[in-house]
Amino acid sequence: MIRQNKIRAASRWLRLVNNLSRSFNLASRNIEEVLKSLLKELLRELGAEAVAIWTVEEKTQFMKIEASAGLDGLYIRYFNKTDRVKIGQGIVGKVMVRRKTHYIVSGKKDSLNIPRWSAIDRDEGFSASAVAPMFIGKNIVGAFVVFYKKRKTSFLPGELQFIEITADQVAVTIENIKNYETIVRSGKSLLDQVERLSELQKITQSLSLSANKTLDEPLKVFNEYLEKRFGIKGLVLFQKEESSGVLRLITSLGVSKPMNDYLKTHLQQPGPGTLSGLAFQDKEIKTSSKVFVDERFMKPSRIMLSIEKRSAMIALPLVVRDEAMGVMVALYEKPHVFSREEIAILDMAARFLGVSLLNINFFESLVSEKQKTANIINSLNEGIILYGNDSKILLLNPKAEELLLVRTEDVIGRIITREVSEENIFLKNIYNIGNLLLGDNDKTEYATEGSERIILEVSSVPVYGVGHEKIGFMHTLRDITKEKEIEMLKSKFLVTASHQLRTPISGLRWALDILEKGEKGALNPAQQELVQKTSMVATGLNDLLNDLLTITKAEEEGLLYDFKKQDILPILKKIIADLEMPSKEYNVTLSFIEPSAPPPQVNVDSVAISQAIRNVIDNALRYSLPKGIVGVSLDAAEGNIVIRVRDSGIGISKEDQKFIFTKFYRAKNAPAQQTRGSGLGLYLSKNIIERHKGRVVFSSKEGEGTEFYIYLPAATP
Numbered sequence: 001m002i003r004q005n006k007i008r009a010a011s012r013w014l015r016l017v018n019n020l021s022r023s024f025n026l027a028s029r030n031i032e033e034v035l036k037s038l039l040k041e042l043l044r045e046l047g048a049e050a051v052a053i054w055t056v057e058e059k060t061q062f063m064k065i066e067a068s069a070g071l072d073g074l075y076i077r078y079f080n081k082t083d084r085v086k087i088g089q090g091i092v093g094k095v096m097v098r099r100k101t102h103y104i105v106s107g108k109k110d111s112l113n114i115p116r117w118s119a120i121d122r123d124e125g126f127s128a129s130a131v132a133p134m135f136i137g138k139n140i141v142g143a144f145v146v147f148y149k150k151r152k153t154s155f156l157p158g159e160l161q162f163i164e165i166t167a168d169q170v171a172v173t174i175e176n177i178k179n180y181e182t183i184v185r186s187g188k189s190l191l192d193q194v195e196r197l198s199e200l201q202k203i204t205q206s207l208s209l210s211a212n213k214t215l216d217e218p219l220k221v222f223n224e225y226l227e228k229r230f231g232i233k234g235l236v237l238f239q240k241e242e243s244s245g246v247l248r249l250i251t252s253l254g255v256s257k258p259m260n261d262y263l264k265t266h267l268q269q270p271g272p273g274t275l276s277g278l279a280f281q282d283k284e285i286k287t288s289s290k291v292f293v294d295e296r297f298m299k300p301s302r303i304m305l306s307i308e309k310r311s312a313m314i315a316l317p318l319v320v321r322d323e324a325m326g327v328m329v330a331l332y333e334k335p336h337v338f339s340r341e342e343i344a345i346l347d348m349a350a351r352f353l354g355v356s357l358l359n360i361n362f363f364e365s366l367v368s369e370k371q372k373t374a375n376i377i378n379s380l381n382e383g384i385i386l387y388g389n390d391s392k393i394l395l396l397n398p399k400a401e402e403l404l405l406v407r408t409e410d411v412i413g414r415i416i417t418r419e420v421s422e423e424n425i426f427l428k429n430i431y432n433i434g435n436l437l438l439g440d441n442d443k444t445e446y447a448t449e450g451s452e453r454i455i456l457e458v459s460s461v462p463v464y465g466v467g468h469e470k471i472g473f474m475h476t477l478r479d480i481t482k483e484k485e486i487e488m489l490k491s492k493f494l495v496t497a498s499h500q501l502r503t504p505i506s507g508l509r510w511a512l513d514i515l516e517k518g519e520k521g522a523l524n525p526a527q528q529e530l531v532q533k534t535s536m537v538a539t540g541l542n543d544l545l546n547d548l549l550t551i552t553k554a555e556e557e558g559l560l561y562d563f564k565k566q567d568i569l570p571i572l573k574k575i576i577a578d579l580e581m582p583s584k585e586y587n588v589t590l591s592f593i594e595p596s597a598p599p600p601q602v603n604v605d606s607v608a609i610s611q612a613i614r615n616v617i618d619n620a621l622r623y624s625l626p627k628g629i630v631g632v633s634l635d636a637a638e639g640n641i642v643i644r645v646r647d648s649g650i651g652i653s654k655e656d657q658k659f660i661f662t663k664f665y666r667a668k669n670a671p672a673q674q675t676r677g678s679g680l681g682l683y684l685s686k687n688i689i690e691r692h693k694g695r696v697v698f699s700s701k702e703g704e705g706t707e708f709y710i711y712l713p714a715a716t717p
Contacts, residue, residue: 032067032068035053035068035069035170036069038051038069038166038170039069039070042166046146046148046162047148047150047152048070048146048147049070049125049126049147049148049149050069050070050071050126050146050147051068051069051070051144051145051146051147052067052068052071052144052145053065053066053067053134053142053143053144053145053174054066054092054096054143054145055141055142055174056096056142060086061086061087062084062085062086063079063084063085063090063092063093063096064084065079065080066174070147072124075120075124078120083116083117085114089114090112090113090114091104091110091112091113091117091129092143092145094112095131095132095133095143096142096143098133099133099135099140101130101133101160101164102130102131103128103129103130103131103155104118105152105153105154106128106148106152106153107127107151121147125149126147126149127149127150127151128147128148128151128152129145129146129147130145130146130155130159130160130163131143131144131145132144132160132163132166132167133167134168134170134171134174135168135171136171136172141171141174141175142174143167144163144166144167144170146163216251218356219235219237219251219253220253222235223235223253223254226346227254229345231333231334231336232254232330232331233254233310233331233332234252234253234254234255234259234308234330234331235252235254235329235330235331236249236251236252236253236255236263236276236328236330237249237250237251237326237327237328237329237353238250238268238276238280238326238327238328238329239326240270240280240324240325240326241267244267245270246267246268247268247269247270247276247277247280247327248267249263249264250326255308255331258307258308259304259307259308262304266300268280268327272296273297273301274297274298275291275294275296275297275313275329276315276327276329278296278315279315279317279327280315280317280324280327281324282317283317283322283324284317285315285316285346286314286315287312287314287315287338287343288312288313288314289312289335289336289337290311290312290335291305291311291312291313292305292306305331308331309333310332310333311332311333311334311335311336312331312334312335312336313329313330313331313332314329314330314346315328315329316328316329316330316346316347316349316350317350318351318354319354320351320354325354325357325358325361326354328346328353330346377397378397378398380397380399382399383399383400383401383402383403383404383456383475383476383477383478384396384397384399384474384475384476384477385400385430385433385434385475385477386463386472386474387434387472387473387474387475388471388472389470389472390415391415391434392413392414392415393411393413393414393415393416393430393434394412394413395412396408396411399477400477403448403454403456403477403479404426404429404430404448404477405426405450405452406426406427406430410427411427411430416430416434417431425449425450428449429448429449429450432446433456433477436458436460438458438460439460440460440461440462440473441460441461442459442460443457443458444457444458445480445484446458454479454481455479455480455481455484456478456479457480458475458476458477459475459478460473460474460475461473461474461475461476462474505538505541505542506542508538509535509538509539512531512535513535515531516531544680547680547681547684561605561691561692562605563603563604563605563692564604564606565601565602565715566601566602566606567598567601567602568599568601568604568609568634568643568712569594569599569634571604571606571609571610571613572592572613572643573592575610575613575614575617576617576632578614579614579617579618579621582618582621583621586621586626587626587627588621588624588626588627588628588629588630589628589629590617590621590630590632591629591631591632592632592633593631593632593633593634594634595634595635595636597636599635599636599714600641600714600715601714601715602641602692602712602713602714602715603713603715604692604712605692608688608692609688609689609692609712611684611685611688612684612685612688612696612710613643613685613710615681615684615685616643616645616681616682616685616696616708616710617632617645619681619682620645620647620708621647623647623649623650623706624647624649624705625648625649625650628648629648630645630646630647631644631645631647632645632646636714639714640694640711640713641711641714642709642710642711643709643712644707644708644709645707645708645709645710646705646706646707646708647705648704648705649705649706650702650703651700651701651702651703651704651705651706652698652700652702654702657698657700660682660698661682661683661686661696662683663680663683664680664683689710692713693713694710694712694713695710695711696708696709696710696711697709697711
């Protein structure tokens with residue numbers, strides 16, 4: 001039964017909306033007629049006694065009754081003349097601001113309304129009202145008010161929706177009327193507008209500048225037009241000097257040489273003293289119909305204008321983006337009354353000239369910056385090769401010419417293909433460098449071919465346009481031949497020293513092992529402890545030598561890895577088992593969380609990857625505090641297997657983090673926790689993992705611990 005009543009109620013309101021839509025004349029040009037017709041419908045269907053449309057005056061923000069039906073003239077006058085309030089006040093103003101329908105029912109005090117307004121409504125006989133906001137899109141047009149004299153204790157939801165729909169239709173009607181009035185006003189001046197547009201087109205064509213270096217030619221065209229149209233006898237243009245802020249003469253037309261020389265030598269100061277200075281300072285057009293009686297001119301200016309026989313002047317600031325760039329001055333022989341049309345055309349021209357001046361300044365600064373950039377590039381001690389997206393060579397600096405033994409004119413504008421590279425060994429080097437497999441911001445080493453062999457560090461840098469679209473790329477070339485020679489000497493020294501040290505260290509370890517086992521006699525506890533400590537030092541030295549040899553071999557000739565597709569889980573389990581004893585020595589708990597599902601296989605050299613992972617976990621154990629925990633887990637994510645190693649140790653300071661994978665580097669807080677350590681373990685791990693096309697990253701906070709992530713790509717099925 002309740003459901004049927006709701007359906008009947010909904011049907012009634014739909015019928016009312018339909019009837020209302022048919023009675024509305026959306027193309028009406030008289031809102032009062034619309035409201036009278038509307039009131040008849042509302043009186044019959046809702047029992048309403050009056051309707052009103054409230055709007056807001058744009059300049060003052062005061063509200064007023066724009067149109068009404070059923071309201072007394074004194075009532076309207078009271079709100080429009082006597083008791084005016086701004087938007088946001090009273091029930092009407094608050095509905096506009098809150099954009100939400102509100103109503104007042106009989107016998108209840110309403111907190112939204114102004115008490116004196118409520119009293120006026122009661123005196124008028126209104127006991128209830130509903131106020132709905134009127135919108136066009138997101139813009140508030142006003143408020144639509146329906147008044148009731150009969151006792152009304154509530155509003156049905158459908159009734160309020162009906163009033164809101166009515167308000168929307170009234171808003172559309174008001175907007176249509178406004179548009180019609182605009183069209184009518186425009187039509188009356190259409191012929192004048194066409195003529196003026198024709199004139200403006202001539203001017204804009206003469207003043208349209210992009211990167212021209214002079215304003216003389218377009219100003220000449222403009223000056224001829226102004227002289228013919230308005231009788232102007234002279235046009236002068238000033239520009240602000242960035243360093244001093246004064247106005248410097250750029251050009252003048254229609255004035256004598258003495259006048260031109262005077263303006264060149266007597267720079268215009270912004271502010272009082274000259275009309276141009278005032279116009280520039282205030283960013284406003286300044287006119288003087290009679291310059292000789294105008295107190296705004298200083299005496300020297302009046303004397304010069306008298307000699308030049310110029311009696312009137314207009315000064316227009318050249319303003320772009322609210323910044324004054326300069327001033328345009330037009331001169332007249334006789335006292336002159338300035339018309340609105342004349343000022344409008346001159347103002348438009350000044351705006352165009354301001355933009356043109358900005359363009360010229362911008363162009364000159366670009367030329368200057370380009371030259372500055374070219375000088376910097378040419379003086380760099382690194383070679384630069386700039387390519388377009390099509391790999392065409394756009395730039396080659398002198399250092400690149402020197403390194404690659406080529407001339408700029410031989411390669412600029414060319415795409416060096418394999419066929420072209422066969423011409424000579426120098427072009428072949430350029431071809432090889434251009435085809436190195438480098439991603440954005442990657443770098444690699446390249447040894448040039450030919451008799452004068454050098455080793456270059458080649459870096460690839462993307463080049464972006466103003467819209468951040470990629471327009472090419474750049475290779476920087478750094479000669480690292482001497483560095484590589486020094487590295488090679490160091491490596492040879494390390495290899496030689498390591499091999500020479502291995503024999504005595506092996507002998508030392510053998511002797512310590514015999515002593516520790518008691519083969520040469522039993523040791524007392526103090527001797528036993530001393531031998532064990534010495535044995536640990538010898539083992540550490542041996543490990544250091546092994547790391548040095550491994551790193552040297554990797555850097556010098558590259559380790560030969562035996563990659564095989566296999567499971568990483570058994571490898572990781574063995575590493576955990578091997579490190580159980582050291583973890584107890586460090587008094588640290590080592591835990592391993594196995595994956596819930598078997599991870600994908602990986603292509604790895606089991607020996608090398610074991611060393612890399614072991615170094616990371618061992619590092620976590622070494623720098624964990626006693627009774628700490630090192631957690632290791634294995635997961636699969638986005639085509640990778642991920643080994644996570646987390647400790648609760650001393651952490652790594654922010655300043656140390658960028659060096660953590662650097663050879664021989666140890667964080668500042670490391671020696672206090674662990675005196676042993678070469679600074680090679682993590683460097684070697686990173687080298688091995690990257691050779692497996694993986695990566696190792698970490699996050700750390702000093703005093704709270706560190707978390708390492710080892711990513712290895714899953715093997716293809």
